[in-house]
Amino acid sequence: LIAVQVETWSQMLPEARPLFPLHWKELAVFQDHIKIDLDEAKYNALEQAGILLTLTARKDARLVGYFTWFLMPHPHYRQYLMGMTDMYYVLPEFRRGAGAKLFIKSEAALRERGVIKAITSCKVEHDHTRLLERLGWILTDFTFCKLLGGNTECQ
Amino acid sequence: MRKSEVLEVIERETGYAAEESTELDALGADSLEMMSIFTALDIPDVAFAEMQTVGDVVRYAERH
Numbered sequence: 001l002i003a004v005q006v007e008t009w010s011q012m013l014p015e016a017r018p019l020f021p022l023h024w025k026e027l028a029v030f031q032d033h034i035k036i037d038l039d040e041a042k043y044n045a046l047e048q049a050g051i052l053l054t055l056t057a058r059k060d061a062r063l064v065g066y067f068t069w070f071l072m073p074h075p076h077y078r079q080y081l082m083g084m085t086d087m088y089y090v091l092p093e094f095r096r097g098a099g100a101k102l103f104i105k106s107e108a109a110l111r112e113r114g115v116i117k118a119i120t121s122c123k124v125e126h127d128h129t130r131l132l133e134r135l136g137w138i139l140t141d142f143t144f145c146k147l148l149g150g151n152t153e154c155q
Numbered sequence: 156m157r158k159s160e161v162l163e164v165i166e167r168e169t170g171y172a173a174e175e176s177t178e179l180d181a182l183g184a185d186s187l188e189m190m191s192i193f194t195a196l197d198i199p200d201v202a203f204a205e206m207q208t209v210g211d212v213v214r215y216a217e218r219h
Contacts, residue, residue, distance in 0.1 A: 001207040002180050059180075096180035097189035097203075104204040131187045135200060 002059050002094060004101040006109050009047045009054045013040065015063035023089040027123055030147045046070070053083070053113070055106055057090060057098040065090030067102040071113060083110040083118035099128070103135055156216040161196060165209060168192045175210030182209075 024036040046052040051072055057065035067088040074082045083106075090098045103120075110118050121143055122128040129139060158175075165173050168191060169182045184192065193203045193212075202215055 001178055003207070004204060094180065095185055096182065097184065097186050098180070100186035100190055100200075101204045104200045108201065108204075128186075131190065134187065134190045134194075 002057055002064065002096070002098050002101070004055060004057045004065075004098065004105045006105070007054055007056045009043050009052055009068070012054055012056050012063065012066060013043075016066055019063065019066070019089060019091065022091070023087065026092075027089070027126065029123075029145055033147055033149075043068075052086075053106075053109060055102055055109065057094070057102055059094055064094040065098050065102060067106050069106065069110065069118075071110070071115060080116045081114050083113075083115040085118075085120040088120075100131060100135065103132070107135075156196065156219075158213045158217065161213045161216045162209070164195050165192060165212070168195060173209045175208065175213055177209040179206060179208060179212075 020038055021036060024031070028034065028036065043052060047054075051070055053069040053071055055067040056063055065088070068086040070084045070086050071081055072084075074080060088099075088102060090102070107118065120132070120137065122132070133139070162173060165171065165182065168188065169184050171177075171182050173182060179189065182189070182192075189203070190200070193200070196212065196216055198212065198215055198219075206212055206215070
């Protein structure tokens with residue numbers, strides 16, 4: 001049975017480590033230039049600061065998907081808490097409604113925390129527009145990326 | 156809505172002759188298709204998010 005729930009990042013992390021490279025391989029852009037290198041300490045700090053919201057999808061007890069959000073007041077609108085998608089992923093063999101459940105449960109969790117607006121996205125190659133619109137999300141922006149080269153040793 | 160009607164909708168949408176014990180993820184429907192089933196059954200998204208088996212769907216539909 002696949003269940004979706006709010007957990008902590010630290011609870012999820014040990015089981016999520018093997019999923020992150022699969023997620024990156026399937027969805028990240030510019031992979032020849034930008035390699036996955038997740039900053040676990042930063043995520044821990046974000047969780048401690050109350051900024052990180054983590055939901056998991058589990059098939060029985062096994063972690064099969066996750067959704068992480070950043071919750072913070074927007075610099076343009078200091079009095080409003082906004083929810084910004086960090087990342088979401090479901091193992092391909094478990095994409096049988098788990099994605100929709102992650103979005104639905106996310107929305108409930110964001111509402112509980114007083115979020116006024118949530119922002120999410122999807123890759124052009126993995127277009128979830130119909131699902132998101134079915135769930136009541138509104139298409140408001142297009143996102144563009146450009147590879148600039150840059151320093152590979154940013155601190 | 157009766158059990159037979161729920162099973163009929165599920166079979167029509169997925170081609171799967173489900174039983175109450177059938178897990179939802181065994182229906183072979185992706186998220187969007189799953190949402191179509193629940194729209195057809197007039198079951199709200201928040202209720203869907205808690206459901207695990209066809210039996211959960213049947214019981215909800217029978218109660219509402």
